Amino acid sequence: MQAKKADRPAGEEQRLDSGAAGELSLETRLRIAALPLALLLALWFHATALGHFLQRTFLTMMVHEGGHAATAWLCGYGAFPFLWRTWIAESRGPLTMLLVFAAGAGLLAIGLRSGWRLGACAGAVLLVLQLWGTAILRPLSAQALITFGGDGGALVFGTLLMMSFFFGRGTQLYRGGLRWGFLVIGAAAFVDTFATWWQARRDPDVIPFGEIEGVGLSDPSKLTDVYGWPTHLMINRYVGLGVACLLALACVWVWGIRAARNAGESDFVE
Helix, strand or coil: CCCCCCCCCHHHHHHHHHHHHHHHHHHHHHHHHHHHHHHHHHHHHHHCHHHHHHHHHHHHHHHHHHHHHHHHHHCCEEEEECCCCEEEEEEECHHHHHHHHHHHHHHHHHHHHHCCHHHHHHHHHHHHHHHHHHHHCCHHHHHHHHHHHHHHHHHHHHHHHHHHHHCCCCCHHHHCCHHHHHHHHHHHHHHHHHHHHHHHCCCHHHCCCCEECCCEECHHHHHHHHCCCCHHHHHHHHHHHHHHHHHHHHHHHHHHHHHHHHCCCCCCCC
């Protein structure tokens, strides 16, 4: 025999429904406005001398160095990011390749076993990128890619940090407000990097060629002087990557708004 549901007063039911609808409506408004506002704020900082300095020093720099390190790991090189520079091993190492493979395979296995599609996809992508970076790329090409991966990583990781705003309802990322911090850091890193290379299409003088004291050649100087990349090719590659990231971000933004409008109290993402 089915147990009867406890009756609730009509007024209480209406209050509960109204509260759920209000929370969902607020989330929809936040998803519509937060990303554009974060990008506009980052653009405003980038346009002022002091804002640009603060943006690059406290927000962009570690994302940039993390890009170098992550690219190195995917190519089989040991690496560790520091302030303003990243230590990178001179040759590929089996331990690094094993650790990256274990991370990718672990994510894939956990995702498949638990039905966590995002984790399974991330694990599969990680394994494919490692295969390409270690088995296909020659050492010289891999080292050039690691250099490119500083600003390239700032574009990609900046985009992923902004995307995280739309994921994880019901997790600590959402409840603890971490997504707001990730959104700000991601927008700062992306705009600070992409705006420079977009401007370089018409004014190559904005490219930071030269030598950095205590570090050595800047990344653009390494790419052109050491690895032989023509300046226009380097600009086009950074701009192309940035545009691809913007398109992916726009898709997630639209999806996130629709998910907030259509979902009830269930998770917005699996």
